[in-house]
Amino acid sequence: MNLRTLIKKLTSALTVLLAVVLFAPSAYADGNVETGKKLFEENCTSCHFFGRDGQGPALKDVTTRRQEAWLKQWIKQADKMIDAGDPIGKQLKEKFGVVMTNFEWLTDAQIGDIIAYLKTNPTDGGAEPAPVVDGGKEVVTPDSGKAEATSSVKSLINFLIVLILIAVLIIMGAVFNVLGLISRYTGIPFSNPHKINAWLMIVFMVVGLGATFWEFKVHGKFALIDNAASEHGASVDSMLMTTLYITGFVFVVTQVALFVFAFLYRHKPGRKALFYPHNNMLEYVWTIIPAIALTVLVINGFTKWSSITKKAPDNAETVEVFAYQFGWNVRYAGADKKLGEFSFNLISGTNPLGLGVEDQYTKLKAEVDTNLRKNEDLFRRMHTIPDPTSEEKEEMAGLAQKIRLQKAHLSRLAALDGDKKMFNKTADDDLVLKEIVLVKNKPIHFVFRARDVIHSAYSPHFRMQMNCVPGMPTTFWFTPTKTTAEMRGILEDPKFDYYLYCAKICGAAHYNMKIKIRVVENDAEYQKWLAEQKPAFAPAVEAVPASTPAPADTDTAKTQVMAQVTK
């Protein structure tokens, strides 16, 4: 090798190195980090953390662990990749037991944004903003180290408290033991248990009632007993206060009576109890008084419940809330002001709510048909394997199940063919969104649906909760009375937002299934927001290449099978 070529090679290497160093940060910029962060929070955080495994794997360094092309395909069609025998996909399914949702409704550009955000090495941290890439330099979130240190000190203190409590117990035990021994040898009883316990009763009562009032003062202020953000919420609150006063009164009176009686009538030498087996008058009194109090509460609750659950007013806007493992979708009516028909049979990657859109239907039918044929073919060939291993047997059982389901699905889809009511075009312009926006003082009529298991739509500030049941749409209507901005002012919390939580246990990531609700001041603001939203089935979305599994992977799977067959 002469000097010339060496220099040539060195320079080219240097150029590459320089290019990497200089342009690598700009490689991040092929997606919009801010949009990516928003999309990530809307779609991914219910299952993924960065620093640790959740329902799915930890995403720290995921962009270096996996190739970008792989990630892009995986986000779109994880199940198809597993079906096609992707080794990493199989491992993941093995490890986590569940398959990642197909995010087929995300465009390639949006997925690019998400990946760009992932490349910034964000960290978990709830409210704290993830570190943002600033001109190619990473800004480290301040105080993260300090926060860690203080929290570990705090936990150390907590454990010390536990240790001290245990030590106190042991010492108490020892002291009692010594006192017991002394009294055994001297014959003098060291204590009178009746007296000690009677006094402890009084101490417990005083401390207990004190703590109760302290809690009302300290934690009572977080309780949602006023400032309801909805019209009916105010009546729920007044019901709650009535109940609180009645039960609170009974609570104090009966508890005081209990502990005071226990103290006053403790055993003393020479005391004889009063033989007093019954008094019918008293029994009547304390049957009838609670009965009256409860009647008051029942009538009160009855009227309120009927007014809350009565039919929604005509001017209420109907919005569909769709729950799935683990997130929410919201559907607003499009220009025609009507929500279109739906069926769970029509759910697909590009049509997550199963809306009655005809070309979506045609596409889905073709897709199911192709998959069915492919699976049948694979099954037939696997069937000829002479000595299937237990793993292969399991795979065949899985295939058989899929074939059965797909056949049934296909026949149900066929029944929908030419269904005028289902495909009446009302669904074509519906908006499928990730944010709920309501208008102050305008009644809202929610229709809840669920895709897979029972969820529960719970929004405490509106005093709203209703289960979302697969196969049984449920409803709840109310009138919001405070905008998000007003509520922030009332609660003196500039970060406050209304949320819709899932309150019914729905799987491992149940704890992280929420969606923001925004209440705006007037209809104009709402219409402006609505106009900005794109319909779910706008041409832009449909331009995304149809969801066909990567042929290369399928081929490898096939060749593998064939290899086994020939073996």
Next chain:
Amino acid sequence: MAHSQTHTAHAGHHDAEHHHKETFISKYVFSMDHKMISKQFLVTGIIMGFIGMFMSVLFRLQLAWPDETFPFLETILGKWGKGGRIDAGFYMGLVTIHGTIMVFYVLTAGLSGTFSNLLIPLQVGARDMASPFMNMLSYWFFFMSSVVLVISVFIGTGPASGGWTIYPPLSANEIFMSGSGLGMTLWLVAIVLFIVSSLLGGINYIATVLNMRTKGMSMNRLPLTIWAFFLTAVLGLLSFPVLLSAGLLLIFDRSFGTSFYLSDIWANGLGALDNIGGSPILFQHLFWFLGHPEVYIILMPALGITSEVIATNARKPIFGYTAMIISLLGIAFLSFLVWGHHMFITGMNPFLGEVFMILTLIIAVPSAVKTFNYLATLWRGNIHFTPGMLFGIGLVSLFITGGLTGIWLGNATLDINLHDTYFVVAHFHLVMGSAAIFGMLAGIYHWFPRMYGRMMNNTLGYVHFWLTFAAAYMVFFPMHFMGMAGVPRRYAFFNLMPEFAQWQNVNEFITIAAILASVAQVIFLYNFVRSIFWGKKAEQNPWKSNTLEWTAPVKHIHGNWPGEVPTVYRWPYDYSRPDVEQDFIPQNVPDEGQLEPIEHTEAAPIHNANAPEASHENTESKVLFAVLRRWFSFR
């Protein structure tokens, strides 16, 4: 009379008893003696209780310090505790198994099984249960069920994790969560075995109470414990089969492709399922048709035990014996009509919600009557603070606190915002969790001398009580406020929800209190085990109680009484009668000159301005028992 024939037959059997040899196996393992079976239930129940409690400490650690890692978790949980944190799915598993163990294995079998078995024959004056063999089967089904449930925690896909209420579709297919696979199958198997055990026991309890009472033991002389156990068994007999059917239909849906509970489901990874036409709400109706009576199956024995313990230790007749029975009957009857209050917001017809709201609030009336009667029993009593009595008083306090919040949750309007929040957790842990555990502990302290012939250490008992009592309130009282602030239950992590950050220190406080409560239970365990072997020898009747079990010899013998079964001459609550020097008169003591066991004790006139009538007998009770006698063809 059929009764006296049984009586003689048993006496004959008793004479023959010394001839057959008892081996270790027949005495301690496959025993048919109700006293041994009750000990088996108690020990199994305590072990299950400690498992359940340990699980609660594990998930409380997670809730208190979500950002911390606890390396020991990885040591004990393996892949479920990777990196020292509990896996979110396994958190659900822990919550589910904790609930199942506590509700069914500790508070149903551990409580009813122990005390119904011990006390029914001894307090009604029977030689054993109606069918000792079925009684033995009942325990062994329970044992198998416990083993299956505990095994399910150790399988690779994790235990059932859909909550102890196992609502489908979540529990119907493993595609929704890994615990709904084999773990759920084992859960269902365990519960089916459990129901078999419960029914075998229940039939026995009912038969024994109705047919095997000794001479003179009419229904209106039964101790309130027996009334409570009897009605509990009736509730179990009527409601557990419904859970069995719910479970069977779920098994069909899971394994045989039926669609009782499933419809219109699209599962991630499988696509549209072919189950059409079922309803997940149907399962909830069936489940809560057991589920609500189950609450009273748990609570009523605890209330019965407390009635007995409080009357004995206050040295006073229980106030309003008849009213107590009427309210037990009322609770038992109404408990079948209120299940819908668990389902106000499932989307069921709002009109149904109204009906269930009214019925639910009605059930508060008999509960209130019971509370006031306990208070009236303590009033002007002569209270002996034994550990059993302390736990009895603790039960009343917890029953009040937890019961009152039931009025909130039974109101559909308030349930909208409180449903599935920590308020519910606080409510049921106080009223049926802690209160029933206190009833069980009261029973253990009170009847320990009867079971093991030795006394438990009182000082340790006091320490145990005060720590547990304080800790129970410290754990559950703050949860009311979390619930009112809208914090949903069954969330594995709160650190991702900045809006709930203000509860961080409360969660830490609760966890420390929970650890304290667990430490207190270790003290109890130490006391229990130590006292079995080295406790002070018990006297014949250490609490100077009236009921029949204290007339049987301290040393357990087969058939309970060496000679004749004692005859009963009076009700069980003749404490501190003004006409008698001694402050108690056991049930088997006749009044002066009384030769026959007469129906009603009205022999001795009592001159007391405060007691309007001479004994507990009055018009109401006469009418009540006349009706009951008709129904059950009592003697």
